[in-house]
Amino acid sequence: MKVFCTQENFNKAIFNTERITGKQITLPILNNILIETEKGRLKFSATNLEIGVVSIIGVKIEKEGKITVPAKLISNFVNNLPHEGKILLEMKNQTLLLSTGNFKAQIKGLDPQDFPIIPKREDGFLFSIPAQNFKNAIMKILLCISINETRPELTGVNILFSDQKINLAATDSFRLAEEIITISDIADNYKKNLEKNNSIIIPSNTLSEVAKIITPETEKIQVSIEENQIFFLLDDVYVVSRLINGKYPEYKQIIPKTFATRAVFKKEDILRAVKIASAFTNTKAGEIAVKIDAESKKIIITAQSQETGENISQINADTTGPSQNITLNPRFVLDGINPINTSNIAFLVNNNTSPAAIKAVDEKTGKIIENHTYIVMPIKN
């Protein structure tokens, strides 16, 4: 191998692939990135056997070749270089020689023959997702992923396919987040696939990887699903992941269709009041009492514990419907509020035993934004 490329491209390819390599003692080659020339370009591949990432960059090839090198080491090397100029990559036996300006390195590699094969897509893409919407949606719902491995299906994100839309959902059975995204570039066989199976479960790590690869420049992501795998193409980066087997709970039925009471308030006000109340609950699974007072148009949040004392905070709200009293876990409330980026938030309640909802409110129209739903179960006393 003898290849010239810009440091910028080289850094990008290492950045995209390095993260999923780990400290694999049993299978050391999984700590490595496979670097190979292919069709006039340079291809970087990494996998942890669940997810595979391939990043392709433009280079000037003088001699073809392939090698695998430790991801952390090559990443440390390139991250500390001055961010300019070109890198020359050469291969000598199983060692990669890198040189740029005053810096030279020789990195010992492992035989590329031992590198696992990263599955390739057989058919065309089924549809495209707008990249920035997808990234925002992932960031909002990943907080609700279950970390409890006894129900593996809840450790992933559910995608429900419908005509022009996909619904992403995550729940740990205490709260649930759902995001609806409009898709485009829909292939002819999308509908056929949908009839066969309209629901899949993606490992949360896969989506968090995809979110990290999305840059502010990424416009769309092409998606394909084949057998038990999902494929994402983001410009020159390609991600493949296994899907989680199992049946995702029929969550739609626990989201109330209507709510008796609605309170709209400032995000910063509620954040402050819930954070203060959290300090007064004595355990991680603490509880706060939330009262929507329809008469005074206030939300009154209280917390108390035998050990520490008690506190009470009032915030102004625009309310419709009757007064309500509901007991909630403050951490789950914060997880619902934090990812919302509008300055007003709606809190929707039916009674003290039914799920309550937290939703974003459009700043201009004052209406609830319907493509995002966060549901939290009350604590029953």
Add this chain to the structure above:
Amino acid sequence: MKVFCTQENFNKAIFNTERITGKQITLPILNNILIETEKGRLKFSATNLEIGVVSIIGVKIEKEGKITVPAKLISNFVNNLPHEGKILLEMKNQTLLLSTGNFKAQIKGLDPQDFPIIPKREDGFLFSIPAQNFKNAIMKILLCISINETRPELTGVNILFSDQKINLAATDSFRLAEEIITISDIADNYKKNLEKNNSIIIPSNTLSEVAKIITPETEKIQVSIEENQIFFLLDDVYVVSRLINGKYPEYKQIIPKTFATRAVFKKEDILRAVKIASAFTNTKAGEIAVKIDAESKKIIITAQSQETGENISQINADTTGPSQNITLNPRFVLDGINPINTSNIAFLVNNNTSPAAIKAVDEKTGKIIENHTYIVMPIKN
């Protein structure tokens, strides 16, 4: 107690005292802050029995009183309040009632009679230190503190007193940092004290606390030493700490008086080269080879390991004296370079077995700045 104060002052007093309270299960009152009216002002005290901190603020007192309350809880409460307005503090039995705007809290306290007495200064102050210089000096030398408790004297910072100056030093026997600071407001009995004992050892935590209390507005710190204690007064905050018993090593004799070779280079260049080299050393106690090449006016840094490979970086330097080869621990080199805030750095070497020095270089004159010294022991092969 019934007291009004501004949130700003209240926050400052809590900020200064809260940090040294801990999770003391055996002596729960040490988790608390003592709040008491005194001479028309409000006094906040906290101690971990090694260090005591007292912060005094101006308030409007309607009724005198004192109470102790859990530091973390009151800190969580005030930190989340909007940063404006006044707080009303009231006492009811052993509960502190706080109210401000829409926020109210009742915090259960413990009997102030059980709070340990924080020692008071008997005599006047001995001298003053310029606060910002002191903070910079502390930040630079704390990296060299030993974490090994077998030699307790090395877990502290040594102060050597002389006529108009104090020398701060820290070492873990692998490297040493020394800072010289000019003092002022010298009391008549300073010289007498100095003749009795010109060397003390301060716990590193005490100095790190003092550094945190110094704000950009703090101008000077008054210092007093009595028996086995040191007192610092920073405007309205007062810190007292025990000293460490023991004899500090005679470190002056290991700092070479002269160096055969001097190399001056850019801080960013050396940082980059050492960081890259670190990646190629295979253990934490790795080693890098540093060559000062007098002929080519370069510093050549190499690292290698059986497992990973090797690397070589060259940086331009302005050298005087003969070429040198020396082997160093890259982490110790980074600890010496990082805290220096001039863009040029001098590296001073005698031979491959004597201590080497890293010093700051004045940007205008090109001369070495003599009030800071960092010494690192070479690795002998």
